[in-house]
Amino acid sequence: MSQVVFWTGNEVTAEAGIAAGCRFFGGYPITPSSEIAAVMAKRLPMENGIFIQMEDEIAAMGACIGAAMAGAKSMTATSGPGFSLKQEHIGFACMVEAPCVIVNVQRGGPSTGLPTHPAQSDLMQARWGTHGDHAIIALAPAYLRELYLEIIRAFNLSEKFRLPVIVLIDEILGHMSECFEVPEPHEYTIFNRVKTDKSPEEYNPYEVSDGELVPPMANYFEGYRFHATGLNHDKTGFPTTDQVLCQTDEVRKHEKIAQNRAEIDSWEEIMLDDAEVLVIAFGSTARGAQTAVEEVRKDGIRAGLFRPITVWPFPEERVRELAQGKKAVIVAEMNLGQMILEVERVAHSDVKIVGCQKIGGIPIEPYEIVAKIREVG
Amino acid sequence: MADRFEARFSAVGGQGVILAGDLLARAAYEEGKFSVQSPTYTAQVRGGPTKIDVIISEEKILYPRTMAIDFFLSLAQRSFDSFGVGLKPGCTILVDPNLVHDCKGHKNVYRIPVIDLTHTGLGRIVYTSVVALGAMVELTHVVKNETIQKIVEKHAPKGTEKQNLKALDIGFSAAAAAKADE
Incomplete structure (x- = not known):
């Protein structure tokens, strides 16, 4: 029988x-993510794993990359100010192609902002926080059972x-609990x-065969x-300034995502079949948005919800299709307008797009x- | 949304209401209902205004915070002032009259001195939030008294089960008496 739990979102994450x-x-604790580190400090030793408390968020990210390169599946968790500090190392992880998971339990900002209150204002930072044309994936679940599965997917x-891979939740999801059955391994x-099958003499850490996008790894x-x-760098991992090699390698990293969208993309569509008003919301905000859609339906307003679960890459094509011909598109988000920029980018220009921020x-x-739906619907 | 029951417990950090809310949510689940608890506190762990919203429903809960509160507990004037908003007309309100003096004209207020009762009955005020929880359950019957007893017993730190159950009883009796006075 499945284990039924009443964990907080942070416990679920761990x-x-x-x-x-x-x-x-x-680890480096920061509200409202600290319980993730606390649970990991207790649980990882039981699983023959390692928890290390570093001197700051930058070092915690660095340790995470080092462990990843040495073969471990590694994770770190943080919130706004810590997420800012981690950005340089996130870029390094992109460059050296280190598999790792960064959880950002978003809180109000900028700066130290509102440590114990929720926000969704790190959406763009998750995509563009570190410099350079890097490729990245970010996931934003809305329910705790889904959070469990999305952490595994990350x-x-x-x-x-x-x-x-970045997992974006927020203070609400991190601290709330709701009962659910822990998904079974099946x-x-x-x-x-994928590890290399080559000998040490033949191995180049960034060599890909024809058509291959992800170089097989050798652990440190x-x-x-x-x-x-x-x-x-070139295939040997040593620096190069050869323009063709540099561009080819960076484009390859983007193609890892571009050519695998079917596997990476994930969203939920609710009552969209006959919808005239399209509501778009992600993470915890989507829970209230669904309530709103159900409420206006009682009065005959045909609204529906599109909830991206994978937020980066943004589901451009699906949003473009869904927005077409709608009376209006409402983008609800706990920030001053970040996801709406993506919606405006991809939707046809004649569609009315309004924010609920x-x-x-x-x-x-x-x-x-x-109220917003009634205004436009 | 029709069958949503929304409770808000508020106090200042350290009085234990977040734990009490968590126990209420677990009790509702024990009875086969859906429940969500969602706490709010300030950067100060102790001494800052704090609250926990508990939503109980027969259906899957979408929005995890309150929309129209059915029951409001306050153990501090500051938390009453900050969090006594969004109350449904006729919302049941429970306050400790030694700590909350101004109920802003709200009706349906039960004034039960939970801290004094805890101190007199158990000698330590650490059980205050459990006394308040017992009173809340007796006032609303949102879960059965037996269910909250079972959950409190299960989650009480080892060796404190008896005192916690007694705390619940103190709360049950005080609320029953307050209702009888109506």
Whole structure:
């Protein structure tokens, strides 16, 4: 029988990481994510894993990358200010193609902002926080059982495509609890990185065969020479300034995502078949948005909800299709307008797009979305 | 949304209401209902205004915070002032009259001195939030008294089960008496 739990979102995150095979956590506590580190500090030793409390968020991210390169599935968790600090190392992880998972339990900002209150204002930072044309994946679940499965999926995607995967939740999801049955192992798959079958003499850490996008890995300390640098590098891992090699390698990293959208993309569509008003919301905000959609339906207003679960890459094509011909599109988010920029980018220019935005630490309440729908519907 | 029951417990950090809310949510689940608890506190762990919203429903719960509160507990004036908003007309309100003096004209207020009762009955005020929880359950019957007893017993730190059950009883009796006075 499944185990029924009443964990907080932060406890779910830690337990799901362990279920996914995470055996290293680079920690630096910060509200509202601290319980993830606390649970990992207690649980990882029981699983022969390692928890290390570093001196700051930057070092925690660095430890995470090091552990990933040495073969461990690794994770770190943080919130706004810590997420900012981690950005340089996230870029390094992108460059050296280190599989790892970064959980950001979003809080109000900028700066230290509102430590104990929710926000969704790190959406763009998750995509563009570190410099350079990097490829990245970010997932934003809305329910705690889904959070469990998305943490596992984050590890799978990071291992499969050798890149950092960000999981964006917020203070509400991190601290709330709701009962659910812990998914059984047969309900999900676990993907472990592809390791090289070459000998140490033949191995180049960034060599891909024709049509291959993800270089097979050799773990550190297994007798392979593996040079990792933040500089652009050739197949040997050593720096190069050869324009063709640099561009080819960076484009390959983007193609890892572009050519695997079917596997990476994930969203939920609710009551969209006959919808005239399209509501788009992600994470905890989507829960109130669904309540709002159900409420206006009682009065005959045909509204529906599109909820991206994979937020990066943004589901451009599906949003473009869904937005077409709608009376209006409402984008509800706990920030001053970030996802709406993506919707405006991809939707046809004749579609009316309006925001339902709120910051300051109080979530968007269903009646606020209801009012917006009534305005346009 | 029709069958949603929304409770808000508020106090200042350290009084234990977040734990009490968590126990209520677990009790509702024990009875086969859906429940969600969602806490709010300030950066100060102790001494800052704090609250927990508990939603109980026969259906899957979408929005995890309150929309129209059916029951409001406050153990501090500051938390009453900050969090006594969004109350449904006729919302049942429970306050400790020694700590909350101004109920802003709200009706349906039960004034039960939970801290004094805890101190007199158990000698330690650490059980205050459990006394308040017992009173809340007796006032609303949102879960059965036996269910909350079972959950409190299960989650009480080892060796404190008896005191916690006694705390619940103190709350049950005080609320029953308050209702009889109506």
